[in-house]
Amino acid sequence: MVLVMDNTATVDLPSCELSRAERASAAFRQKVKNYAPEIELDYTPAIAREMRPLYNKLKSLFSEQEWAVHAPYIKAINELKKQRNAVILAHNYMTPEIFHGVSDFAGDSLALAKEAARSDAKVIVQCGVHFMAETSKILSPEKTVLIPDSKAGCSLAEAITAQDVRDLRKQYPGVPIVSYVNTSAAVKAEVDICCTSANAVQIVESMNAPRVLLVPDKYLAENVNNQTDVEVIPFEGRCEVHEQFTAPIIRSFRNAEPDMKVIAHPECPAEVLEEADFTGSTGGMIDWVKDNQPEKVMLVTECSMSDNVAVENPNVEFIRPCNLCPYMKMITLPKILDSLLFMKEEVFVDPAISAKALRSVQRMIDVKI
Numbered sequence: 132m133v134l135v136m137d138n139t140a141t142v143d144l145p146s147c148e149l150s151r152a153e154r155a156s157a158a159f160r161q162k163v164k165n166y167a168p169e170i171e172l173d174y175t176p177a178i179a180r181e182m183r184p185l186y187n188k189l190k191s192l193f194s195e196q197e198w199a200v201h202a203p204y205i206k207a208i209n210e211l212k213k214q215r216n217a218v219i220l221a222h223n224y225m226t227p228e229i230f231h232g233v234s235d236f237a238g239d240s241l242a243l244a245k246e247a248a249r250s251d252a253k254v255i256v257q258c259g260v261h262f263m264a265e266t267s268k269i270l271s272p273e274k275t276v277l278i279p280d281s282k283a284g285c286s287l288a289e290a291i292t293a294q295d296v297r298d299l300r301k302q303y304p305g306v307p308i309v310s311y312v313n314t315s316a317a318v319k320a321e322v323d324i325c326c327t328s329a330n331a332v333q334i335v336e337s338m339n340a341p342r343v344l345l346v347p348d349k350y351l352a353e354n355v356n357n358q359t360d361v362e363v364i365p366f367e368g369r370c371e372v373h374e375q376f377t378a379p380i381i382r383s384f385r386n387a388e389p390d391m392k393v394i395a396h397p398e399c400p401a402e403v404l405e406e407a408d409f410t411g412s413t414g415g416m417i418d419w420v421k422d423n424q425p426e427k428v429m430l431v432t433e434c435s436m437s438d439n440v441a442v443e444n445p446n447v448e449f450i451r452p453c454n455l456c457p458y459m460k461m462i463t464l465p466k467i468l469d470s471l472l473f474m475k476e477e478v479f480v481d482p483a484i485s486a487k488a489l490r491s492v493q494r495m496i497d498v499k500i
């Protein structure tokens with residue numbers, strides 16, 4: 132195994148992959164050169180000077196060598212997005228060169244979709260996974276929504292189909308169905324209302340029913356069930372990132388760092404949340420760190436979030452258990468540049484499905500919390 136840079140992060144690749152990665156990078160640079168020769172992807176002294184203030188902000192995260200790879204892409208993307216009248220919306224799990232380098236707005240999935248609707252830009256580049264781009268399209272059907280890699284999926288969103296929801300309706304007649312926003316547009320179109328990890332308890336209780344189905348995240352459903360008198364019926368979906376955390380793992384970190392605070396995402400198993408000092412959505416976790424300024428903290432969630440939050444909280448030491456989301460990591464600076472240059476890959480949602488899905492999302496937004 133060798134350690135190489137793939138334009139976004141340091142990764143382990145088998146040696147046979149090294150030349151493939153290098154070849155792909157060279158081919159992409161040649162493509163850019165042919166199509167837009169004015170774009171400079173070499174780390175020239177002029178680019179180094181212009182990008183120095185941003186590097187000073189991020190230098191705890193990147194070596195000079197890593198920055199030399201990222202900086203030309205960041206500059207090119209920021210210039211091109213203005214020409215395209217585009218905004219870049221980045222999920223909290225994006226790598227820091229995307230999160231801090233090129234995004235116009237960063238947040239959790241619902242915050243991104245709301246921002247897409249608020250923005251005057253004609254083009255939305257969604258730096259996140261596919262269901263997030265779909266949600267932005269549902270809320271902004273008149274805008275062009277691009278995702279830099281349409282194969283960026285999500286193990287939760289892929290755990291349930293529209294047919295599964297129709298089958299659940301037959302199996303549980305009269306029981307309201309709430310879906311987490313981590314679902315396809317087709318699933319959102321079939322359910323009664325959506326929820327996020329920030330508002331799931333309130334949304335379940337707003338149904339005014341003794342039993343509610345909460346799909347597809349089994350752990351979120353179990354965690355909501357522990358906080359309400361409503362019987363919450365789970366489905367069998369799981370986030371493949373958060374399900375890797377266990378109580379013994381958290382305890383071993385705590386034994387090594389007894390003073391640290393543990394902040395967990397509700398997609399983790401209940402035994403993990405029992406070990407935590409605070410549980411919240413990605414937005415809630417960020418606010419908690421900002422407001423409480425603990426000496427040491429461990430964010431029990433996707434790995435990049437600690438990097439992104441650390442930049443804004445220099446007095447807090449972050450203990451990093453590193454579980455990467457392979458889908459989020461499919462979004463890279465070269466792919467964002469490719470997306471903006473060639474206006475791809477555009478996200479479409481069938482208008483009939485979009486109208487029904489919008490109703491489920493809008494009902495959630497309308498619940499007074």
Ligand code: SF4
Pocket residue numbers: 260284285286287288313370371372373433456457458459
């Ligand atoms: S972290 Fe989990 S829920 Fe989020 S996109 Fe990745 S697989 Fe899906």
